[in-house]
Amino acid sequence: MRIIFFYILIIFNIGFATSQQTNYLHKIDSIQENIFNSKSKDSSLIAKAHYNIGELYRYNFLTDSAYFHYHRAEKIYKSLNERYRLAITLYGIAVIQKDEKDFTGSEVTSIEAISLLESLDETNDVRKYKAFIYNNLGIVFKELELFEESISYHIKALDLKEKLVGNYTSTINNSKNNLANAYKNSKEFDLALKWFDDILANKELIKERPDFYVLVLDNYAHTQYQLKRYEELPRLYLQALKISDSLNEGGYNSIAINQHLAEYYNDNNKKDSALYYAYKAKDISENYHNDDLLKSLMLLSKIEEGDKAAQHLKAYVKLSDSLQKVERQTRNKFARIRFETDQIEQENIQIARERLWLLIISIVLIISSFLIYVIITQRNKNKELQFIQRQQKANEEIYNLMLSQNESIEEARTIEKQRISQELHDGVLGRLFGTRLSLDSLNMDPSPDAVKTRAQYIDELKTIEQDIRKVSHELNTDFVSGSGFIDIIKTLIETQAKVYNLEYNLDYADAINWDGVSNKKKIHIYRLLQESLHNIYKHANATHIKISFKLKNGVICLIIEDDGSGFDVNKAKSGIGLKNMNARIEEINGKIEITSEKEIGTQVSIEVPIP
Structure with a gap:
């Protein structure tokens, strides 16, 4: 139940805004240890939980943690032979590899995921993820500067997305933008403009997705720039920048626009404007410390002159080496995560x-x-x-x-x-x-x-x-009925008292009809009295005893009192004699109660019903 509850929480939180996801990340580490150390045998639920944690980490750019959980999910899905779930998990891994510039690794993982989906019936979900994976391959080959392959995969992705049942307008536009960029990078600018125009033809796009509209508008303007069509420049750049700044002051999306403006003004010998936008792009990209900062430094090295240009070029080389080192470390880290995960699993087994x-x-x-x-x-x-x-x-x-x-x-x-x-x-x-x-x-x-x-x-x-x-x-005349048993009792008391050197008083009620008492009860009464006298002699150090037989409401009451040393009833150990007395009482449905005070004496009260 804990895993199911956690799984629902993951699905629920993925639907939240990014800020709420970030707050939730602080709780994941404390929760997941309890979840995955549980003794649940439902491996499929555990794998789903790993997958959704990986998704959540990936959307928050925590690639190490995302990769770890994706890989754990991958191992379980492979063991369960759940090909669809394995394929979408591999897709998540491929995206991380692409983001961390492990393009070869991303290509291999994507192909493996596509192969799994090809073996399944082509449902809407299968078609959707095939499109996503083709899109990822298109981006990978673009980064590898294999533009023909990139265009081919983007066309496949777009074709599949257009066949999806449901509203997939946003992801279709994304593929169109990626395809247009691939054409632009392969110098097929007219085809690129065709796809950008197709996207911008939607007049509602600026309201529905203003950030995406800015991205497409900037790409469209930059394609015009590369064709040296300056009629609408820099108006289109400035329009895109204005919308971007209104959405997110100084945000990430404005870096490329500022770089493109710097390029445009530099080509038109407007150094001041070129430097303004180049430094603005550099200042924003320093917050992210990635390829955009590299581009900004290279651009400044071209616009600036003398020592400043050399300083920017030197900073570019240093940052490039640093990023390459980080990329290698990341790829090595992924390999180490796979190795350590496998090692941990073997240890767990x-x-x-x-x-x-x-x-x-x-x-x-x-x-x-x-x-x-x-x-x-x-x-x-x-x-x-x-x-x-x-x-x-x-x-x-x-x-x-x-x-x-x-x-x-x-x-x-x-x-x-x-x-x-x-x-x-x-x-x-x-x-x-x-x-x-x-x-x-x-x-x-x-x-x-x-x-x-x-x-x-x-x-x-x-x-x-x-x-x-x-x-x-x-x-x-015959003697009184029942007097024989009393004589036996008298004989017992006289004999024991003489042997134990005790003085005694015996009081008995003539109203007791001993003939109506069973032999079994008489024997037990005799033995109980005998055991009590023995205990008095053995433990009490008494000099005088009082014994009485009374009849109350059909119950024979035997009371045995001594003037011995007494004892603490609560702390006294139950010996064999006392156990035997209790056993006898239970056998004849009687009751026994022992009260004692130190230096005063002990009283044993025994009640035996006649019937």
Whole structure:
């Protein structure tokens, strides 16, 4: 998405005025690094972005940067075999080579681009770029002074442009002007004038393209000058200069007009006017430091005399050598850019391969590590599960043994109670009954004291009889249901307290129906209490513990308190014992809460639902 967004920005900015393009150039370097270092796999979009950056740099005369991006686009389009996009990219490179006076290189690149377009179906766009490339070749051959070839290519370009669908008047006029100049350079002045007249016949041209009108008018006037037709001179020159100055005071387009005026006035022995326009041309061309400055210096060396002429000629030679050196350096720079770009691409390919291998190795290591971790974790879980199963089985066996032992004890108690009850009923109660009968027989004694005494004894015996019957009945009744589990708990606490040298208080609610509690929960409660007592002994250094069983809303609440040293619950490490306690609580859907204060003690609260 970043590349698409950037691509739209490039297209959008190319449509702006030159000043806005220039402002945008300051942002390109910071943006393009992020764009082309991205991991996008859409090479075509990357190539388009390179191409449009190259276009933008070329329009702003930053040829080095333009060439670099064109070349990057060229490499990608070649790899994708996108012949049309490759051809228009080569055209951009050819224009840069022509502008930098690498005419041979521009010719080769242009021919390569034409060959690619010739292999495509001739659409309007293909025809348009073929015309542009032919136009570029016409200019190249003009600079090489091969005027016949230049005229031939300009005619081809013009013929193609006139067949284009759409409004291409401006580019058609450009080709006509280039063709007229080619005729002028080949000394075919009448043909040149014919094409200049054809352009100037458009009366709207001065309004639509005043800068181009000035250029054509100056070329037309200079052709008249070369034919030595002075009837309209210097009026045409001055008209062109006036329009140029009104468009851009002292601008680039006025250099050639001032040079032509200087030539005209010099030929007509008007030295002052000739020098005025020659120096004006020189002053303006010094801002550009190119061939126009060379022409101005050569012109001044011809108009001036003596030392001044020699100075201008010397400056001309020096500047000519400097420009030739710059041209060679530029051509070498282009070759170096191609070499460095290819070298960078090879390095990038190597880096990409290394990164790919590194990624593969990393993925393999990560997957291997993950599998090893899963295997080890699974083994540990299996061992833990087996341990829990063995522990659960052991717990059940222990509990069953405890229940069996308790049943034996209770059975013995029941037998003993029955024996005592029978003894009381059959022995003591029988004898007491006999005594009462004897006393009843003595009741025949009529004396008041005897009757009173006997009655007292009989009442007392009746009381004893009722008490014995009550004890006998209670001894023969079954013990309270669930008291067996509490006895097991009592035994555990008594044993542990004795071994650990602890004092204890046990408080339990009779309302808890232990018969309604599952064996699984009883085992876990037993083990939780056992583990808590062990932890108190091991860590708390306590002397007294309080244990209570309460029933709240169908939930058994076990609270274990000690007066030990206490600890920081938040910083304490979770050992195996505490983990086992948490695991047991989770298994019976209970809750556990541990609170502790240093030097005060610890409280463990356990809640277990009965159902």
